[in-house]
Amino acid sequence: MRGAVLYGPRDVRFEERPDPTIVEPTDAIIRLSATCVCGSDLWPYRGIEPITAPTPMGHEYCGIIEEVGSEVTLVKPGEFVIGSFFASDNTCAICQAGYQSRCIHNQYVGAGGAQAPLLRVPLADGTLVATPGTPSDDLVPSLIAASDVLGTGWFGAVAAEAGPGKTVAVVGDGAVGLLAVLAAKQLGAERVIAMSRHESRQQLASEFGATEIVTERGDAGVAKIKELTDGLGAHSVIEAVGTQESMMQAIRSTRPGGHVGYVGVAHGVELPGEELFYSEIHLHGGPAPVRRFLPEMIDLIWNQMINPGKVFDLQLPLADVAEGYRAMDERRAVKTLLRP
């Protein structure tokens, strides 16, 4: 098969790779209906997260199971499935508590490189969730969104305790931030404030349920959130970037007693202890336990209650993966969907 391999900064190649095979009896091999480029793929793509060897890329996937190992019993060949970037047994105490991304047996599915036609998924029984049937083609973008970006935005909203009566602010207008808006709305938030300076992203945020847009960022963004909330700050703030500036913007936009859900992969973030002490807020975040939310998200998508697939503003054949990265790197695209 041919898949995406990163060689160095801004050097993604579509090249021959070995077909994946069943390695453990708990594995499944999936033929992907779609895959995509994640905002987090841009960290190594830009060289901010250096790589030491050519690296197969991609960790978002959905498709039809081709083959399962001898110990897989809950999913079977022919089923359409979605899974998260972390494989999990879904049975250990950490999984049972809803933190499958930190499963004691977790494995990074992206190690297999999902920007390819075929993918090996470890711990298939605990990781994969089957849809009620084979989806029509127009549902596939929304279903693959559930694999990461929607699941991550959803966790951000849950971690920030978005819900009825709450004012939610979202820092970051990438795909995760935009889908965090959708999640906050679904969770019943009264107001959802999207922080974005880009018109097309503001429009999408509004479609997903944002009630207000704040274009300022940094200290000016914080001041604007306070102005909109009687000087108090938001109840719930979702951080979907992962930089020092965005994290501090999220913390300072939160009222005392409020919650920050942080899901942007942290890069060089250092929290000032004294400021944190006097802020009296809750911080909860990390790599999203997408598996916890998959059944609910699949149900909402299957019944066309939500359309997170709208976040893909560029669709390309997998062979054009390099252009998919370039478009996101240059912010010409929010998110690229790739069809093998």
Ligand SMILES: [Zn+2]
């Ligand atoms: Zn587990």
